[in-house]
Amino acid sequence: MNIDARVNQDVIQIDLSQRRVFIRDTETHRQYAEPFDHLVVATGAVPIRPPVDGIDAKGVYGVKYVEDGVAIRNAIEADGARRAVIVGGGYIGVEMAEALLMQGLEVHMIDMLPEVMGTLDTDMGALVSQAIRDAGVNLYLEEKLVAFEEDGGRVKAVVTDKHTLPCDIAILGIGVRPNTKLAGDAGIRLGEKGAIKVNEWLETGAEGVWAAGDCVESINLVSKKPMYIALATVANKQGRIVGINIGGGRARFPGVVAAAVTRFMTTEIARGGLMEREMEGLGIECGSATIESRVKSGYFPEAGKMTVKLLGEKGTGRLLGAQIVGGAGAGIRGHVIATALQARMTVEDVVNLDLAYAPPFSGTWDAVHIAARQLMKRV
Amino acid sequence: MNIDARVNQDVIQIDLSQRRVFIRDTETHRQYAEPFDHLVVATGAVPIRPPVDGIDAKGVYGVKYVEDGVAIRNAIEADGARRAVIVGGGYIGVEMAEALLMQGLEVHMIDMLPEVMGTLDTDMGALVSQAIRDAGVNLYLEEKLVAFEEDGGRVKAVVTDKHTLPCDIAILGIGVRPNTKLAGDAGIRLGEKGAIKVNEWLETGAEGVWAAGDCVESINLVSKKPMYIALATVANKQGRIVGINIGGGRARFPGVVAAAVTRFMTTEIARGGLMEREMEGLGIECGSATIESRVKSGYFPEAGKMTVKLLGEKGTGRLLGAQIVGGAGAGIRGHVIATALQARMTVEDVVNLDLAYAPPFSGTWDAVHIAARQLMKRV
Numbered sequence: 001m002n003i004d005a006r007v008n009q010d011v012i013q014i015d016l017s018q019r020r021v022f023i024r025d026t027e028t029h030r031q032y033a034e035p036f037d038h039l040v041v042a043t044g045a046v047p048i049r050p051p052v053d054g055i056d057a058k059g060v061y062g063v064k065y066v067e068d069g070v071a072i073r074n075a076i077e078a079d080g081a082r083r084a085v086i087v088g089g090g091y092i093g094v095e096m097a098e099a100l101l102m103q104g105l106e107v108h109m110i111d112m113l114p115e116v117m118g119t120l121d122t123d124m125g126a127l128v129s130q131a132i133r134d135a136g137v138n139l140y141l142e143e144k145l146v147a148f149e150e151d152g153g154r155v156k157a158v159v160t161d162k163h164t165l166p167c168d169i170a171i172l173g174i175g176v177r178p179n180t181k182l183a184g185d186a187g188i189r190l191g192e193k194g195a196i197k198v199n200e201w202l203e204t205g206a207e208g209v210w211a212a213g214d215c216v217e218s219i220n221l222v223s224k225k226p227m228y229i230a231l232a233t234v235a236n237k238q239g240r241i242v243g244i245n246i247g248g249g250r251a252r253f254p255g256v257v258a259a260a261v262t263r264f265m266t267t268e269i270a271r272g273g274l275m276e277r278e279m280e281g282l283g284i285e286c287g288s289a290t291i292e293s294r295v296k297s298g299y300f301p302e303a304g305k306m307t308v309k310l311l312g313e314k315g316t317g318r319l320l321g322a323q324i325v326g327g328a329g330a331g332i333r334g335h336v337i338a339t340a341l342q343a344r345m346t347v348e349d350v351v352n353l354d355l356a357y358a359p360p361f362s363g364t365w366d367a368v369h370i371a372a373r374q375l376m377k378r379v
Numbered sequence: 380m381n382i383d384a385r386v387n388q389d390v391i392q393i394d395l396s397q398r399r400v401f402i403r404d405t406e407t408h409r410q411y412a413e414p415f416d417h418l419v420v421a422t423g424a425v426p427i428r429p430p431v432d433g434i435d436a437k438g439v440y441g442v443k444y445v446e447d448g449v450a451i452r453n454a455i456e457a458d459g460a461r462r463a464v465i466v467g468g469g470y471i472g473v474e475m476a477e478a479l480l481m482q483g484l485e486v487h488m489i490d491m492l493p494e495v496m497g498t499l500d501t502d503m504g505a506l507v508s509q510a511i512r513d514a515g516v517n518l519y520l521e522e523k524l525v526a527f528e529e530d531g532g533r534v535k536a537v538v539t540d541k542h543t544l545p546c547d548i549a550i551l552g553i554g555v556r557p558n559t560k561l562a563g564d565a566g567i568r569l570g571e572k573g574a575i576k577v578n579e580w581l582e583t584g585a586e587g588v589w590a591a592g593d594c595v596e597s598i599n600l601v602s603k604k605p606m607y608i609a610l611a612t613v614a615n616k617q618g619r620i621v622g623i624n625i626g627g628g629r630a631r632f633p634g635v636v637a638a639a640v641t642r643f644m645t646t647e648i649a650r651g652g653l654m655e656r657e658m659e660g661l662g663i664e665c666g667s668a669t670i671e672s673r674v675k676s677g678y679f680p681e682a683g684k685m686t687v688k689l690l691g692e693k694g695t696g697r698l699l700g701a702q703i704v705g706g707a708g709a710g711i712r713g714h715v716i717a718t719a720l721q722a723r724m725t726v727e728d729v730v731n732l733d734l735a736y737a738p739p740f741s742g743t744w745d746a747v748h749i750a751a752r753q754l755m756k757r758v
Contacts, residue, residue, distance in 0.1 A: 233736040261735035343722030356640035357612040
């Protein structure tokens with residue numbers, strides 16, 4: 001197979017009726033049409049830049065490309081930035097807080113929600129908020145970004161509805177949106193948050209037009225509803241599926257369980273499935289159990305604490321979701337939860353999971369088992 | 380509920396027809412009968428002591444009770460033992476090798492098999508053998524225990540079919556057998572390796588007589604055949620099930636996937652399901668894939684290597700087993716495998732598992748995914 005890889009070629013229009021795309025050479029500005037048998041839309045996502053005053057000031061960074069990281073490091077090392085405000089306490093915000101603390105900066109973080117990590121329920125997010133405060137971050141919760149103050153084109157403060165926070169740099173960590181203007185303009189059907197709707201083969205509404213990655217809507221296997229989730233794992237799996245299908249094979253993408261994991265200093269955070277606060281909107285009656293255990297047998301000196309929250313459906317007993325916050329070893333337990341959710345296990349199935357035990361790895365009952373035992377009484 | 384907990388009372392006979400047990404007080408030697416409505420047999424297992432010359436010499440230790448550990452430590456600290464021979468390279472042998480190395484002893488290990496860790500296939504066991512040698516253990520493979528040489532009632536050497544290995548202490552790590560003479564004598568049906576046969580409610584062949592723990596036979600959920608597995612996790616789960624059933628509830632023990640994990644120094648070892656070498660006996664045609672990856676994203680300095688071997692059934696594509704050997708973070712991945720096996724996932728299901736990703740935890744494709752992708756071509 002020959003791959004005709006062309007750089008600096010910008011697709012400016014998709015013409016579904018003629019099955020061709022229009023391309024502009026970004027150097028020569030020449031435009032030309034190219035026919036296709038199959039078209040793959042993999043236009044990804046872009047960081048959300050809220051339309052507030054000062055958003056385009058120098059020193060306000062989104063975090064998407066390696067170059068963004070280089071620019072932030074230069075602002076610290078070359079320009080001597082000492083004070084950073086991070087807007088948003090999700091994955092990017094939390095990971096950037098760690099990176100900036102380790103560079104020795106004074107770090108401030110604002111979030112609209114009652115606690116950081118909006119992909120956790122508030123009770124579990126509170127554990128992460130606490131870890132962030134304990135590490136020395138100044139955390140401002142339930143505060144909204146209003147504007148960036150500038151001085152000669154450079155950011156000098158982040159203004160919220162409650163404070164003005166002086167800073168040398170500001171980091172945007174308020175999520176991404178699918179980059180789907182091209183697809184939308186072509187008449188390809190969009191769904192959740194403007195992401196491209198695909199079937200289980202990852203074909204869009206237009207025959208022979210496929211989509212994969214951060215521009216695509218996913219089906220949540222727990223709720224069976226569409227959702228938008230922009231994660232590298234999902235994008236990688238979808239790329240493989242589209243490749244197989246275009247190559248004449250037949251592969252199905254089953255959907256996602258919204259599994260995610262991150263780390264802030266020594267605190268690990270994992271989640272999968274639905275949150276308690278989503279249940280009402282979905283009409284699901286759920287029980288919940290939260291337990292505290294250890295990442296390994298308690299007599300190990302390095303056996304960190306770990307809090308596990310499990311959710312199950314009343315009546316059916318089906319496992320609906322899990323959230324884990326704890327020391328080293330907590331995060332990778334998200335793998336069990338993801339697998340159990342994808343297998344549509346009940347809470348009782350989880351209790352009876354034959355998870356291996358040795359003292360350096362868990363208790364004889366893993367923390368996940370212990371939470372499931374508690375939850376069995378409530379579903 | 381009142382629990383009449385009696386110590387120093389030895390059950391010497393179970394009388395099924397009269398539904399009573401005979402008990403001897405180990406202090407007064409008084410014997411008496413006690414009737415029962417329900418009887419739970421939880422007599423556990425005992426370390427195998429092979430009937431060779433010198434087996435009862437001082438300094439030959441089985442490892443079952445805390446007291447055994449104390450005795451071994453005393454032999455080192457008080458009696459100055461410097462040279463140890465470990466008989467058997469399974470879980471106990473490998474864990475004892477680590478403990479004795481850390482006490483500064485010269486450690487020798489013998490095993491009958493071509494590689495240590497008989498619960499792994501030979502190719503994966505070889506990785507553990509190498510780690511054991513790298514740590515300074517003198518490893519003698521394909522050697523059989525013949526006798527213990529004594530000097531004044533104390534062990535002075537372990538004799539194999541190839542060597543005489545001088546030692547101050549010898550450790551038996553050649554497995555356990557179910558402690559079921561009492562049950563067998565009473566006419567309770569025994570199965571695999573003399574373990575008690577139970578139904579899915581953990582009731583023995585005799586009504587109202589239950590059994591749990593290391594004295595019980597388990598059903599392997601992958602092969603659907605009975606097996607004997609003496610592990611704390613299984614015992615704990617079975618205890619809970621019997622408790623519920625005696626208490627008037629109704630709980631089922633689904634079986635095991637033979638998940639196990641251990642650690643030798645910095646090498647972690649996990650396994651679940653069937654081994655390649657078991658397939659022929661079971662009449663299963665299997666494909667196999669072994670890959671090497673990292674426990675976290677490769678650009679982390681502490682990203683240790685990890686080898687994953689997966690087995691799947693040709694035709695059906697069903698996942699049959701997994702073996703993992705690698706650095707810190709490898710072992711806990713056995714949890715995913717155990718969960719996937721218990722859910723009877725196919726290899727393709729494993730490829731599509733929505734496992735969470737962040738660089739401190741895995742690659743975008745987890746090592747388990749990568750192995751499953753390779754295996755898909757062979758099932």
